[in-house]
Amino acid sequence: MIAGLIARVGASARDYVESIGFGFRAFVTMLGLSPGLVKRPRLVIEQLHFIGNYSMLIITLSGLFVGMVLGLQGYYTLNKYGAEQSLGLLVALGLTRELGPVITALLFAGRAGTSLTAEIGLMKAGEQLSAMEMMAVNPIQRVLAPRFWAGVISVPLLASVFSAVGIFGGYLVGVKLIGVDEGAFWSQMQGGVDIYKDIFNGFAKSVVFGIAITFIALYQGYEAQPTPEDVARATTRTVVISSLMIWWLDFILTALMFSK
Amino acid sequence: MPNLVEIRDLHFSYGKRPILSGLHMDFPKGKVVAVMGGSGSGKTTVLRLIGGQLRPKKGHVKVHGQIVHKLNTASLYLLRRKMGMLFQHGALFTDLTVFENVAFPLREHTDLPEELVRNLVLMKLHAVGLRNAANLKPGEISGGMARRVALARSIALDPELIMYDEPFAGLDPISMGVTANLIRNLNTALGSTTVLVSHDVKECFAISDYVYFLSKGKIVAHGIPEEMMVSTDPYVKQFVNAEADGPVPFHYPGKSLADDLGLGARA
Numbered sequence: 001m002i003a004g005l006i007a008r009v010g011a012s013a014r015d016y017v018e019s020i021g022f023g024f025r026a027f028v029t030m031l032g033l034s035p036g037l038v039k040r041p042r043l044v045i046e047q048l049h050f051i052g053n054y055s056m057l058i059i060t061l062s063g064l065f066v067g068m069v070l071g072l073q074g075y076y077t078l079n080k081y082g083a084e085q086s087l088g089l090l091v092a093l094g095l096t097r098e099l100g101p102v103i104t105a106l107l108f109a110g111r112a113g114t115s116l117t118a119e120i121g122l123m124k125a126g127e128q129l130s131a132m133e134m135m136a137v138n139p140i141q142r143v144l145a146p147r148f149w150a151g152v153i154s155v156p157l158l159a160s161v162f163s164a165v166g167i168f169g170g171y172l173v174g175v176k177l178i179g180v181d182e183g184a185f186w187s188q189m190q191g192g193v194d195i196y197k198d199i200f201n202g203f204a205k206s207v208v209f210g211i212a213i214t215f216i217a218l219y220q221g222y223e224a225q226p227t228p229e230d231v232a233r234a235t236t237r238t239v240v241i242s243s244l245m246i247w248w249l250d251f252i253l254t255a256l257m258f259s260k
Numbered sequence: 261m262p263n264l265v266e267i268r269d270l271h272f273s274y275g276k277r278p279i280l281s282g283l284h285m286d287f288p289k290g291k292v293v294a295v296m297g298g299s300g301s302g303k304t305t306v307l308r309l310i311g312g313q314l315r316p317k318k319g320h321v322k323v324h325g326q327i328v329h330k331l332n333t334a335s336l337y338l339l340r341r342k343m344g345m346l347f348q349h350g351a352l353f354t355d356l357t358v359f360e361n362v363a364f365p366l367r368e369h370t371d372l373p374e375e376l377v378r379n380l381v382l383m384k385l386h387a388v389g390l391r392n393a394a395n396l397k398p399g400e401i402s403g404g405m406a407r408r409v410a411l412a413r414s415i416a417l418d419p420e421l422i423m424y425d426e427p428f429a430g431l432d433p434i435s436m437g438v439t440a441n442l443i444r445n446l447n448t449a450l451g452s453t454t455v456l457v458s459h460d461v462k463e464c465f466a467i468s469d470y471v472y473f474l475s476k477g478k479i480v481a482h483g484i485p486e487e488m489m490v491s492t493d494p495y496v497k498q499f500v501n502a503e504a505d506g507p508v509p510f511h512y513p514g515k516s517l518a519d520d521l522g523l524g525a526r527a
Binding site for chain 2 (some may be wrong): 133134142
């Protein structure tokens with residue numbers, strides 16, 4: 001019984017290491033094949049439209065509401081200490097450093113990541129990827145790489161939109177609804193937000209999240225068994241693994257970027 | 261006639277489950293060779309091994325004198341440009357129209373001007389009777405039509421080797437006859453070699469030059485269709501005449517019905 005348990009744990013550990021190895025190899029292969037896209041930018045542009053543009057609505061609305069809530073909660077707290085003039089700074093830092101990149105990444109994983117996994121998984125189930133291989137077209141280059149780069153480009157742009165709309169939401173609630181001084185709201189923000197340390201680092205976080213989520217989504221679809229059940233499971237795995245990866249990466253990146 | 265494809269001592273298994281055991285097959289240039297057998301006999305696996313999508317456990321497949329599983333990715337892709345394959349369910353790209361599906365290999369592998377691509381695609385679609393369906397999406401056409409579009413796509417680059425995986429399955433009698441003739445005519449017109457995997461006896465025998473019968477991953481009989489028609493081999497006889505009794509059991513092996521219903525103990 002103990003031997004069986006050890007064997008199962010060993011097999012699971014081996015499978016885990018094997019899957020990491022396969023994933024890493026696929027990632028390197030995809031990067032190696034990516035330069036070919038320079039000749040065919042249209043493939044990436046099409047995917048930017050599908051996964052980036054179609055995510056705009058949910059990102060914009062979410063950004064607006066998150067900014068409004070942040071403005072409201074920030075005001076309640078700052079007001080206790082008579083520091084409500086700093087509301088603009090709090091909203092801007094909260095959004096550009098953390099909430100913008102993280103929530104955008106989570107929404108992107110749910111909105112675009114799942115659709116990528118399902119699309120690739122169903123292409124595999126319908127033998128479309130095999131057909132492509134038999135036509136001497138590498139599906140990693142033709143299907144995965146354009147989607148990957150579209151995801152990597154989309155996430156930071158969407159996060160920027162999220163943060164900008166969020167700041168506007170905070171402004172609406174703080175200045176227009178509650179009556180915080182407009183000049184203080186913007187000037188504190190202008191004085192306290194650092195272009196490199198806050199905005200660039202937040203942008204860099206989004207790029208890392210974009211790489212992680214898009215690759216996880218594509219890999220889950222590509223490695224899914226060609227059955228409806230496994231494609232469904234792969235879609236769930238995309239959300240679970242991406243979400244955990246976002247939190248883990250956020251902690252590591254925050255520690256690296258914002259430590260004194 | 262020299263062989264375009266040669267299979268020697270080919271063994272293949274999925275994990276511990278053997279699929280093919282010690283196959284020897286020849287596919288001469290310019291001929292139509294059918295690989296026949298019941299479901300699960302390993303026919304499609306043979307096609308995937310020829311195309312290099314699977315690696316043999318033992319033995320080899322040679323195409324154009326090259327051992328397929330020893331080729332690197334670039335050489336394999338180069339070899340595949342000379343192949344066309346019709347998948348069992350068509351495997352059309354569902355986000356593209358019928359026209360774009362057939363144009364796909366032309367656009368990927370050639371720098372032909374768009375007007376020429378258009379003319380070539382329309383000619384291929386005309387050959388399969390679907391020129392007027394060019395603007396439809398795969399979801400808007402029937403399964404049989406999708407198969408014909410896939411056939412047009414597989415011959416888009418005029419390949420030297422065309423592989424068909426169950427091209428007659430699910431076709432109506434008219435389409436079946438037309439497709440069978442089309443396969444034969446394409447083979448003659450393009451001077452290509454055809455590997456035809458199917459279990460439709462009438463159509464295969466009508467257009468094939470040579471037939472291999474597979475059962476449980478082994479070749480049980482082979483010869484020209486006329487020989488196979490009058491073969492006394494029990495497997496071929498059962499298959500050709502669609503007999504219920506014979507070496508191929510209808511029921512999956514296991515306990516008898518009497519055992520399952522508990523009738524054995526009473527008796």
